[in-house]
C-alpha cells in the first residue's frame with residue numbers, strides 16, 4: 001500500500017534512518033524529543049551510524065543547522081527566513097520528523113488563515129446539539145503540539161493577517177491556550193515549540209511585527225554560495241526525487257547539471273558568473289528548487305518520449321518554461337541571454353543554444 005502514496009511524510013520515508021539513530025543513541029535526549037540534538041544533526045546533515053548510512057537532507061552550512069536545533073532545545077520558537085526555494089519548508093519538515101517522529105502538524109499560512117486555525121474551532125453540529133464539550137472541539141495543530149509537548153509548523157507566516165500573527169504571539173509568550181467556553185486553560189507541555197517559515201519575497205505583504213519577531217530565533221537560509229554547492233544540491237535531490245518516480249530515464253550528466261545551474265545563477269544575479277557581462281533578470285523565481293524540478297521534468301520527457309537520456313531539446317523545453325513565465329519581458333530577457341551569452345560560449349554550448357533558439361522561433 002505504501003507504494004501507492006505520492007508523497008510520504010519525511011518520518012515514514014526515512015524511518016529506517018530515524019530508527020537507526022534512535023537505536024544507536026548515546027547522548028542525553030531533551031524532554032519530548034526522540035533523539036539527541038547530535039543525532040538530529042546527523043539526520044539532517046548526513047553521516048553514518050552503526051552501518052546505516054544517513055543521507056544528507058539539508059546541504060549547506062552545518063552551523064546553521066546546529067543553531068536551528070539548539071533553538072528548539074530552548075523554549076524559543078524558530079523562524080526560518082530566506083528566498084523561495086532555499087529549503088525552509090524542507091528543513092522544517094525534517095527537523096520535526098527527527099525530533100518528534102511527526103512532521104504533519106502543519107498550518108499553511110495564507111491571506112485566508114484565521115485565528116481559529118491557530119487555536120481551535122468547533123464541530124458546529126455537536127456544538128448546537130450538546131453545547132460546548134471537549135468532544136465538540138476541533139484542535140489546531142498548534143493546540144495538539146502544546147498538549148503533547150511537540151513541535152508545530154507554521155508555513156509562510158508573513159502571508160497571514162496581523163491578527164493571526166498576534167494570536168501566535170500570545171501562544172508563544174504565554175505557552176498556554178485558554179478555552180473560555182469550557183472554562184479551561186491548556187498549558188504547553190515541555191517540548192512544545194513552533195517552527196515557522198517566511199519568504200523574503202513576501203516582505204511587505206504583511207510585515208511581521210517586531211513583537212512577533214522577538215519571539216523567534218531567526219535563522220536565514222542562504223541561496224547556495226557558489227556553482228559547486230548548487231550543483232551538489234541539485235544532483236543529490238534529483239537522484240532522490242527521481243528514485244521515487246517511474247521516469248525511465250538516466251540521471252542527468254554533470255555537464256547538464258552544470259549548464260542548468262550556470263544559467264539559473266546568471267539570470268538570478270543579473271550577470272555572468274565571471275562577472276564580465278550584465279544580463280536581464282526575468283520575473284520568475286529561478287531557485288535551486290526550480291532547477292531540481294526542471295531536471296526531473298526533462299528526465300520525464302526523455303524517459304517518456306525520447307531515448308531515456310536527457311537531450312538538448314528536453315533541456316531547452318524545461319528552460320524555456322522555467323525562465324519565461326508568460327510575460328513579454330521574460331521573453332526579451334531570455335532571447336537576449338541566448339544571443340549575448342549562450343551563443344558566444346563556444347562549442348560545448350552550441351547544441352543547447354540551437355535547441356533553445358528552435359523553441360523561440362514562433
Ligand SMILES: Nc1ncnc2c1ncn2[C@@H]1O[C@H](COP(=O)(O)OP(=O)(O)O)[C@@H](O)[C@H]1O
Pocket residue numbers: 057058059060082083084085086087088089090091197233237288289292
Ligand atoms: N540547501 C539545500 N539542501 C537540500 N535541498 C535543498 C537545498 N536548497 C533547496 N533544496 C531543495 O529545494 C526544494 C524546495 O525547497 P522548499 O523547502 O520547498 O523551499 P522553500 O524555502 O521555498 O520553503 C526541496 O526539494 C529541497 O530539497
Ligand SMILES: [Mg+2]
Pocket residue numbers: 088089090155197
Ligand atoms: Mg516553503
